[in-house]
Amino acid sequence: MSTDLGDFLRSRRARIQPEELGLQAFGRRRVPGLRREEVAQLAGVSVDYYIRLEQGRGQSVSDAVLDAVARVLRLDEVEQAHLRDLARPHKQEERPRTAQQRVRPGARLLVESVSGPAFLLGRCMDVLAWNPMGDAVIDFSGRDDRTRNQARDAFLNPAAREFYLDWQAVAAETVAYLRLEAGRRPRDKRLAELVGELSLRSEEFRRLWADHQVKEKTYGVKRMLHPVVGRLDLGYETLALPGDPDLLLVVYTAAPGSEAAEKLAVLASWTAAPSLG
Incomplete structure (x- = not known):
């Protein structure tokens, strides 16, 4: 799921312009929206830490960091829950499921x-x-x-x-x-x-x-x-x-x-x- 996490975060970054958050848009931008460095800065984490998160290598990421990233990327409640699901797939317990779901x-x-x-x-x-x-x-x-x-x-x-x-x-x-x-x-x-x-x-x-x-x-x-x-x-x-x-x-x-x-x-x-x- 690391690819899904990275793709999700990049898609959320792309929809926010730096000017919306009071940042100066310096230099030529290869991709739309916020850069990873800008998200890291606004979330109060190191650039390397945020890059690891986008790469799916932040399994021990804290609630505080996820909340900060969600705030910067302006995620709604459903998107915030989705971010946690993607960031912590190992914490999800899959219940046994039958091949055919039955209705009681x-x-x-x-x-x-x-x-x-x-x-x-x-x-x-x-x-x-x-x-x-x-x-x-x-x-x-x-x-x-x-x-x-x-x-x-x-x-x-x-x-x-x-x-x-x-x-x-x-x-x-x-x-x-x-x-x-x-x-x-x-x-x-x-x-x-x-x-x-x-x-x-x-x-x-x-x-x-x-x-x-x-x-x-x-x-x-x-x-x-x-x-x-x-x-x-x-x-x-x-x-x-x-x-x-x-x-x-x-x-x-x-x-x-x-x-x-x-x-x-x-x-x-x-x-x-x-x-x-």
């Missing part, structure tokens, strides 16, 4: 009890369970286990670019979440295989992966072009299940009386209608 009955009942569209997201962005409204919105049941993965769907399914009206934002958020997970679980073979597959098959994924953006999957808005009800703008909330950090409950929301709520009601009637086949 209680969690399955939970997602089925939600009235709005909902699904359970597992490791590597696999969709493991969903309720009827979630299926009506995303059509999970029409896919197999391999394609029922949000990352593969975003980059390898051509229909995703039409379904998500803000596909570029969805793609960027997907990569930023995978980056964060890769820092947390550097020895996760299946996650590494997924990143490798997407890197080989998608130029857009490679470009976004190289940006080293990191982001939690928390809340936001998804703008979709649904084949039955047309444009559908839904909020979403993501909740980690207590006792199982590898399982996330994702719920789509619509304000009562809104156009989106009316369209969800149409979908609810559509899914409840008896089959004529």
